[in-house]
Every structure is written in structure tokens, then in C-alpha cells.
Amino acid sequence: MGTKPVVIGVSGGSGSGKSSVSSRILETFEGLSVMLLQQDYYYKNQSDLPLEERLKTNYDHPLAFDNDLFYNHLVTLIEGGSIEKPIYDFTNHTRSNETKYEVSRDVIIVEGILILDDKRIRDLMDIKVYVDTDDDIRLARRILRDINERGRTVESVIKQYVEVVKPMFHQFIEPTKRYADIIVPEGGYNQVAIDLLTTKIGTILNQK
Template sequence: MHNLLIGIAGGTGSGKTSFALEIMKHFPEGDVVLVDQDSYYKDLSDLPFEERKKVNFDHPGSVDFDKLIEDLKALKNNVPIKKPVYNFVTHTREKDKFTTVVPKKVIILEGIMIFVIPELRELIDIKLYVDTDADVRVLRRIVRDINERGRDLDNIIEQYLNQVKPMHEEFVEPSKRWADLIIPEGAHNREAIRFVVNRIKTLLSE
């Protein structure tokens, strides 16, 4: 039996990572591993920094889905991978740096566009979509981008209006039709967490 791949999608700031971490709490540490789509942004080191900042990071073309799919296939087949390390301040992959990810019984993949690509979608055994109000999501993104990614408020607002919002409406929001379960409010939804955990345990026992 292949390792189980759980996909958690949703808009930026929806609480995907928090939901994934809540699920992980219900399993032994050695049984679950988390993989994030954001580590697989394409390396833009060949572009001047000012040009990198103009790239639409909310479009599927900004992500190296070929590498992500290759790595997930390996993990499902019990083969360790070397996950890229992405620098969100410089918009480049760290050269000669990677994170070794060891396969586990349960692999959780989280990212805004993981249901958009058909080949990736087909690899996922359980597809979950975290559905959170847009105003909550944008506030969370502002806090994250300032504190963790070295962005200023004007840049965040411009990016949100010109890229994040239209790309969410074009790609992310429509992708929830592929979800097996749509989860309002993410990690705050205790019933959804219990349901998902029980479903995973059932599949592992089969």
C-alpha cells in the first residue's frame, strides 16, 4: 500500500497550515510529515531583483509543479526527497540548501493551488479545502508578509489587489469543486478535525 497523501487547499491566509498541524497532533510523531507548496516556487535568481518583485506568485506558472509531483510520487512510494529551501525575501531558492523529507504513513500537502493541476490532484487521496472569509484571510496575509517575508504595507496592498485577489477568483476558489470536504474556519472547526482524523485512521487500517 502506498503512503496516504492528504491535500489541504484554500486561499492565502485561510488557515491551511494550522489545520494541518491540528491533524498531526492526533497521530504519533513518526507517522505524519508536512510538505508545503510554497517551497516549490521557481527560482528567479536569473532575474534582477526589481523584476522578481513583479512576478505573479499567485499564478500556477510561478510554481515548479513538475518537481513537486516528482517528489510526492517518491514519498508515496517510500523514497526520501530533498525539498527545496525558498527565500521569500529574495525570491530565490537557497543554493546548495535543501530539507531532507523522510516518507511517513501520512503525507500532508498544503498550498493554495494544489487542486488546480490535474496530475497533482490525481495523486491526492483526500482533498480538503479550508474556506475562510476574505477579510480574515487578507489581514492574516498582511501580518505574515510584514513579519516573515520582509514586505511593506504598500507592496502587500498592491500585490493583493493586482494579483492575489484576481488569481484567487480565477484559480483557487474554483478549485474547491474538486475537494472531498470543504471546511469552514479551518482549525477552529473541531468537528471537521475529528471527522478527518477518523477518516485517515480508517484508511490506514484498511
């Protein structure tokens, strides 16, 4: 790979639609050299802690992430290298023993709630996107996701949202919006914003 990859950061709160935006970009450039690197894979390894301690993990706090590894892996991919991407086991609340081999691509989409928080990681991005969605819509999406995909109860999802997710969002995630080049209201449903993004990415790719 001769030229430096284009790095696109897609951030926003839990349930904002950032995954939808990333998926739409991936679909648009299907068949081309595009990859997705999710910050969710880079939660810190907690295998040295007992399960009772791991259950207390605040996954919405910047300190929950292994940003050193995330940064180093992103630099390696930008330089054209390959990585062994960690896999996080959310059932046991620690990193899995397995990894996933990933090679560099022409377009790297970096997605996560706090990817704009760390200046080192932020500065590696060519385009920074923040997906901005109302709290109530994000809560509704989170309830549906956690009940259908993670076997949670409505009560437990709302309790976690009120006590942890919402305060962390307003303290740490929402302030990173000021670093974004593009703010996308309503996530993957915003066709105009998706079209603008994909057009811009396409232009960059054509210049390579």
C-alpha cells in the same frame, strides 16, 4: 514501508487557515509516521533572472510553481523513496542552494494554494480538502502575518492583496474548490471538521 502512503491535500486561499488545519492533523498523529510537504517550497528557481525581474514575481499564479518537480517528488515519496526538498528564499525571490532531505511516511499532507489545480498532482491524493474562508478574514490574517513576520507595511500588503492576491484567488484558487472531497469553513477553528478529518485518517491508518 510495505503499503502505499495516504496522501491528504489541504488547499485554500492565502490566510484561509490551511496551515492551521495541516498543523492540527500533524499534532493529532504526533509520534506516528506523518509528514508535511508544502507547495511553497516549490516555486520556480529564478536565479537566472536579475533581482528587479524577480521582484515582479506573481506568487499566486499557477505558472509560479515548478509543478513537474513537485509531482516527481510526491511520486517518489508515494513509492517509498526519499527526496531532496528545495528551499525557497523569499528574501532573494529565488530558490536557495540548500535542500532538505525527506524520507517517505505513512501519511503525507500536501499543502498549498494551488495543489488542486494540476490534475497530475490532484490525482495522487486520497483525500482532498479545501479550506473556505471569507475574503475579509483572509485579508486581516494576511496583514497581521506580513507585518509581524515579513516586516511589511499595511499599505504594501493591501496594495498587493487588491492588485494581485484577490484577483488570482478568484481566477485560479477558488475554482479548484470543486475538486475537493471535503470543504472546511473557517480553517483551524472548525473543530468538528478537524475531528472528522482526523477520524477518517485514523481509520485509513488502522487498515494498513
